[in-house]
Amino acid sequence: MRLSDKQIQQFHEEGFLILPNLFSKPEIDILRAHQEALFKEERPENIREKQSGETRTAFALHRRNTAFSDLSRHPRLIEPARQILQDDDLYIQQLKVNVKAAFVGEVWQWHYDFATHHEDDGVPEPLALNLHVFLDDVNHFNGPLWFIPRSHKAGPVGANPDTETTSYRLWVVDDDKVAKLVHDAGDRIVAATGAAGTAMIFGDTMVHGSPPNMSPWPRRIFSAIANPVSNKQTRFWRPDYIHEQDFTPIECLPDDCLFRQAAAAE
Ligand SMILES: O=C(O)CCC(=O)C(=O)O
Numbered sequence: 214m215r216l217s218d219k220q221i222q223q224f225h226e227e228g229f230l231i232l233p234n235l236f237s238k239p240e241i242d243i244l245r246a247h248q249e250a251l252f253k254e255e256r257p258e259n260i261r262e263k264q265s266g267e268t269r270t271a272f273a274l275h276r277r278n279t280a281f282s283d284l285s286r287h288p289r290l291i292e293p294a295r296q297i298l299q300d301d302d303l304y305i306q307q308l309k310v311n312v313k314a315a316f317v318g319e320v321w322q323w324h325y326d327f328a329t330h331h332e333d334d335g336v337p338e339p340l341a342l343n344l345h346v347f348l349d350d351v352n353h354f355n356g357p358l359w360f361i362p363r364s365h366k367a368g369p370v371g372a373n374p375d376t377e378t379t380s381y382r383l384w385v386v387d388d389d390k391v392a393k394l395v396h397d398a399g400d401r402i403v404a405a406t407g408a409a410g411t412a413m414i415f416g417d418t419m420v421h422g423s424p425p426n427m428s429p430w431p432r433r434i435f436s437a438i439a440n441p442v443s444n445k446q447t448r449f450w451r452p453d454y455i456h457e458q459d460f461t462p463i464e465c466l467p468d469d470c471l472f473r474q475a476a477a478a479e
Pocket residue numbers: 311312321326343356357358421422423434436
């Protein structure tokens with residue numbers, strides 16, 4: 214799949230791109246088939262919410278489930294990433310589903326991914342792309358991602374590690390910096406909403422976060438971070454399910470890969 218010139222321009226201008234209904238309902242059903250069982254597993258790859266103990270993030274699902282493995286090599290996600298980066302040799306740096314359970318899904322503080330990638334893992338440049346697929350309808354109430362448009366243009370604005378707010382250590386951006394970035398964006402924050410199957414691409418310096426989920430609707434979002442092999446990590450203290458250490462360039466599967474695996478299992 215190729216992005217249009219307009220989409221590429223929009224990505225570079227605003228810092229994120231939303232691709233409504235990139236995946237069909239039957240494809241999303243295949244991905245959802247095993248997710249609850251995967252999230253329930255007691256294993257280090259499943260990070261729990263601080264308060265409720267519900268799964269917050271399930272890491273390394275491409276190594277735990279065939280459908281998520283297929284999605285990690287799906288041409289509808291990987292080809293646009295190659296096109297934006299003008300680099301065919303990308304590896305999967307991190308793969309997860311962020312769950313945000315109904316009523317109890319907790320906040321993701323304001324952050325940009327490169328702070329963690331660089332400070333914790335020694336990734337040299339802010340090139341990685343975060344590729345999201347909505348596994349549920351995401352609306353204004355169930356904890357959508359919030360983007361500060363154009364914040365990516367400020368470059369890495371600086372962040373500090375937070376181990377208090379949630380169960381997941383994150384390099385977060387100070388309130389005064391967030392306020393300035395929002396002001397510079399024309400007093401805009403964008404809530405990224407859409408139907409299940411919608412995809413989203415954003416870069417490593419895009420400042421984003423998400424509010425708690427107070428609604429009765431769960432909100433599960435798949436995320437694969439694709440990074441050029443030439444820009445791989447230089448520090449290795451975090452577990453490989455948080456920062457993958459297989460730097461083999463992704464080889465895309467056929468466009469109908471999700472159905473082929475599902476058919477083989479029948
Ligand atoms: O799922 C969320 O609300 C936050 C996700 C996020 O910050 C990320 O993928 O970098």
